[in-house]
Amino acid sequence: MTTTDTARDLHGEVVHFLARQTHLMDGRDFEGFAATFTEDGEFSHTPGQLAATRAGIVAELVEFHRRFDDDPVVRRHWFNMVVLDPGEGGSWRATYYAYTVNTRPGGDQRIGPSCLVTDVLVRVGDELLTRSRHVRQDRLHFD
Structure with missing residues (x-):
């Protein structure tokens, strides 16, 4: 297998991994989503907020999504232009x-903020996991 084939295979694996994570998040399976992180994983998706550990990620997501309890909304995350x-x-x-x-x-659809996301991905055994995810809203570039 050539280096190009290896890079292509890894890119496809990562895109598939991100899609699985996104489906878990959008389905509000926060425990399943957190399980795609390392035990000591970090997740920052709101300015000034950082959740650490799987349990911390679940707690942060439950708290964040409470704002939608009385708001009939379907939220979908779209990830693209993945560079490794x-x-x-x-x-x-x-x-x-x-x-x-x-x-x-x-x-009625509304596009949320556009963001740049940076993940650190690691292998634990044969499994791909997220060690950290940092989401930066593009609007913050102007602050």
Whole structure:
């Protein structure tokens, strides 16, 4: 297998992994989503907020999504333009663009903030896991 084949295989694996994570998040399976992180994983998706450990990630997501309890909305996350770069100790840095689309009754859709996401991905055994995810909203570039 050539280096190009290996890179292509890894890219496909990462894109599939991100899709699985996204389905878990959008389905509000926060425990399943957190299980795709290392035990000591970090997740920062709101400015000034950082959740650490799987249990901390679940708690953060439950609290964050309470704002939608009385709001009939379907939220979908869209990840694209994934770039992979080798990191330290065999890890990989995945950098990609993200949007959130919110759909409410009547078919009204709103695009949430556009974001740049940076993940550190690692292998634990045969499993790909996220060690850290940092989401930066593009609007913050102007602050």
